[in-house]
Amino acid sequence: MEQTKPIFTQEGHKEDVKNRLLDAAEALFCEKGFDRVSVRELTAAAGCNVAAVNYYFGGKDKLYAEMFRRQFGTMIQRNLDVIERVMSQPGVALEDLLRAVMKPLIRRVIENETGGKVIRLLVREILNRQIDRELFARDMKGQLFARLGRVILQLVPDIDPDRILLVVLSFDGAILHPFLFMEFYQEIMPDLTIDDLLDHMVRFVAAGIRGYAKPNQEGN
Amino acid sequence: MEQTKPIFTQEGHKEDVKNRLLDAAEALFCEKGFDRVSVRELTAAAGCNVAAVNYYFGGKDKLYAEMFRRQFGTMIQRNLDVIERVMSQPGVALEDLLRAVMKPLIRRVIENETGGKVIRLLVREILNRQIDRELFARDMKGQLFARLGRVILQLVPDIDPDRILLVVLSFDGAILHPFLFMEFYQEIMPDLTIDDLLDHMVRFVAAGIRGYAKPNQEGN
DNA sequence: GTCTATAGCCAGATAGAC
DNA sequence: GTCTATCTGGCTATAGAC
Numbered sequence: 001m002e003q004t005k006p007i008f009t010q011e012g013h014k015e016d017v018k019n020r021l022l023d024a025a026e027a028l029f030c031e032k033g034f035d036r037v038s039v040r041e042l043t044a045a046a047g048c049n050v051a052a053v054n055y056y057f058g059g060k061d062k063l064y065a066e067m068f069r070r071q072f073g074t075m076i077q078r079n080l081d082v083i084e085r086v087m088s089q090p091g092v093a094l095e096d097l098l099r100a101v102m103k104p105l106i107r108r109v110i111e112n113e114t115g116g117k118v119i120r121l122l123v124r125e126i127l128n129r130q131i132d133r134e135l136f137a138r139d140m141k142g143q144l145f146a147r148l149g150r151v152i153l154q155l156v157p158d159i160d161p162d163r164i165l166l167v168v169l170s171f172d173g174a175i176l177h178p179f180l181f182m183e184f185y186q187e188i189m190p191d192l193t194i195d196d197l198l199d200h201m202v203r204f205v206a207a208g209i210r211g212y213a214k215p216n217q218e219g220n
Numbered sequence: 221m222e223q224t225k226p227i228f229t230q231e232g233h234k235e236d237v238k239n240r241l242l243d244a245a246e247a248l249f250c251e252k253g254f255d256r257v258s259v260r261e262l263t264a265a266a267g268c269n270v271a272a273v274n275y276y277f278g279g280k281d282k283l284y285a286e287m288f289r290r291q292f293g294t295m296i297q298r299n300l301d302v303i304e305r306v307m308s309q310p311g312v313a314l315e316d317l318l319r320a321v322m323k324p325l326i327r328r329v330i331e332n333e334t335g336g337k338v339i340r341l342l343v344r345e346i347l348n349r350q351i352d353r354e355l356f357a358r359d360m361k362g363q364l365f366a367r368l369g370r371v372i373l374q375l376v377p378d379i380d381p382d383r384i385l386l387v388v389l390s391f392d393g394a395i396l397h398p399f400l401f402m403e404f405y406q407e408i409m410p411d412l413t414i415d416d417l418l419d420h421m422v423r424f425v426a427a428g429i430r431g432y433a434k435p436n437q438e439g440n
Numbered sequence: 441g442t443c444t445a446t447a448g449c450c451a452g453a454t455a456g457a458c
Numbered sequence: 459g460t461c462t463a464t465c466t467g468g469c470t471a472t473a474g475a476c
Contacts, residue, residue, distance in 0.1 A: 017459090033348050035255030039452060049461045054453060120347050127344045127400060128253050142408065165409055166420045173397025174390060180347055181389075188362065189385055200386045204428040211427020212420070237442090259470065269443045274471060443476080451468070458461080 018056045020046040025067045030117040033124075034064055068125075071118040076140045078104070080147060087151050094155045094209060098202045101148075102175055106201075109179050110194055120180060145172070152209065159213040167209055174205045238276045240266040245287045250337035253344075254284055288345075291338040296360045298324070300367060307371050314375045314429060318422045321368075322395055326421075329399050330414055340400060365392070372429065379433040387429055394425045 024045035028037045039060050043050045057063040079101060086092060086100040109116040148171065149164040159167060178185055178197060185192060244265035248257045259280050263270045277283040299321060306312060306320040329336040368391065369384040379387060398405055398417060405412060 033255070035253070038450080040450090050452090051454075051461065052459090055459075060452070123400075124344050124347045126404075127340050127347075145408075163420065166412075166417070167424070169397065169401075169405065170394060170420070170424045173393050177389065177393025177396060180343075184346075185389065188365075192386075197386070200383065200390070200432070204387070204390045204432050207431020208424040208428035211431060212424050258468080260468095270470090271443065271472075272441095275441080280470070441476105443474100445473090445475100447470105447472080449469080452466095454465080455463090456461100457463100458459105 017046065017048045017052055020048065021052060021056060021063060022067055022070065025063050026071070026114050026118055029064060029067065030114070030121050033121075034060075067118065068122050071115055072122060072140060075115060075119060076144050079144055083147055083151060087154075092155065094152070095202050095206050097151060097155060098171070098205055099198060102201055103198060105175055105179060106194060106198060109182050116179070123176070123180060145169070156209060156213050159209070163212070167212055170208060171205055174201055174208075237266065237268045237272055240268065241272060241276060241283060242287055242290065245283050246291070246334050246338055249284060249287065250334070250341050253341075254280075287338065288342050291335055292342060292360060295335060295339060296364050299364055303367055303371060307374075312375065314372070315422050315426050317371060317375060318391070318425055319418060322421055323418060325395055325399060326414060326418060329402050336399070343396070343400060365389070376429060376433050379429070383432070387432055390428060391425055394421055394428075 021042060024042050028041060028045060039053050040050055042060075042063070043052055046052070053060055053063055057066060082100050082104065083097070086097055089096075105116075109120075145165065145168045149168045152167060152171075153159060153161060153164055178201070185197070241262060244262050248261060248265060259273050260270055262280075262283070263272055266272070273280055273283055277286060302320050302324065303317070306317055309316075325336075329340075365385065365388045369388045372387060372391075373379060373381060373384055398421070405417070
């Protein structure tokens with residue numbers, strides 16, 4: 001409310017008003033949530049007039065959706081790139097893949113980058129079904145999950161292909177939990193380092209995947 | 221907005237206005253989120269006048285907090301009871317504990333019970349830090365996690381006690397993922413049964429815990 | 441305890457000047 | 459493209475009748 005000074009002025013950004021509004025949206029929506037941010041605050045932070053949101057995006061909600069599209073799209077693409085990079089090396093183990101995927105994500109949330117906050121906010125919206133799940137959850141994440149499933153099957157061939165999606169989803173759950181609740185982790189384990197956490201996650205998930213592949217050869 | 225007919229009338233509930241308001245709060249807040257529900261809607265759904273929220277709870281936000289306190293408190297207690305019950309039996313395996321804890325939670329979200337929705341909403345609020353994390357996240361869940369850590373150590377004694385909290389947190393992550401994203405699970409795996417899902421989760425988490433306990437012991 | 445009526449405020453969108 | 463001024467409508471909280 002008392003935030004009326006522009007925080008994304010022309011000096012900070014050589015881009016146009018549209019980009020300044022997207023930056024202001026990321027900062028303010030992540031901090032307070034959609035309903036607690038007014039168009040007046042957004043335009044004040046972007047250093048433009050109140051009509052600009054409607055002029056450039058067609059409304060507050062459209063600006064919100066555009067903000068997610070930008071961040072989530074680049075995050076999915078970054079993950080796909082990481083997978084290609086690690087799988088192109090010789091002698092890759094399951095642990096290498098897991099660590100390569102997890103590390104940049106955890107680093108991003110620990111270092112409190114805007115991207116991490118936007119993804120948290122997106123999860124929040126998915127939980128409340130107030131955003132277009134068609135586009136984000138299914139199309140984008142579906143593509144990433146399919147790729148992950150294929151490379152995990154490549155590294156651990158004796159998983160039942162019909163179950164690989166469940167394995168990928170559990171992998172996703174293992175990543176998402178610290179991603180979402182990092183404050184809680186740090187609160188109850190103040191000495192936890194990022195490497196401790198990564199080591200644990202890699203070990204836990206790798207064991208889960210391998211143990212899932214060979215349950216208990218009792219004649220099945 | 222057009223929802224103006226009372227949905228929790230005196231016939232449904234022999235309790236007083238206070239309980240009808242709590243029921244209306246669970247239904248409406250879970251559906252639309254705090255900011256999208258007006259006091260007018262709440263009181264219309266509870267079949268009372270608009271002043272009742274302020275009279276009984278001291279404001280819309282106090283009613284919101286009270287709703288969480290009720291549901292989250294009983295959920296933690298139910299989990300603690302389940303743990304006591306399963307651990308009192310002879311010859312309990314890790315898998316028995318995991319399944320006993322997971323089953324009622326997953327059933328609750330699959331059958332779309334109000335309790336499950338309230339917990340989802342609570343996670344949403346924790347993600348946005350707009351609720352008193354002191355009370356909920358640390359005190360209540362801390363108690364449950366401590367108990368879980370002790371019984372897991374009892375069942376799998378060779379886990380490093382300094383790492384048991386990380387193991388419990390990964391267990392929590394494994395439960396929370398389908399709990400939060402059940403619609404997504406059902407969308408990409410329409411034939412998934414509750415038992416398939418439970419079997420997978422038990423197998424994945426048990427392997428993760430056991431593999432974590434003994435990282436490289438090929439001859440066990 | 442229960443209710444109505446209203447005070448006081450702030451929102452998103454837009455018309456129209458420049 | 460940019461801005462100001464304003465329209466229209468919603469909200470929470472409360473004063474005060476019963």
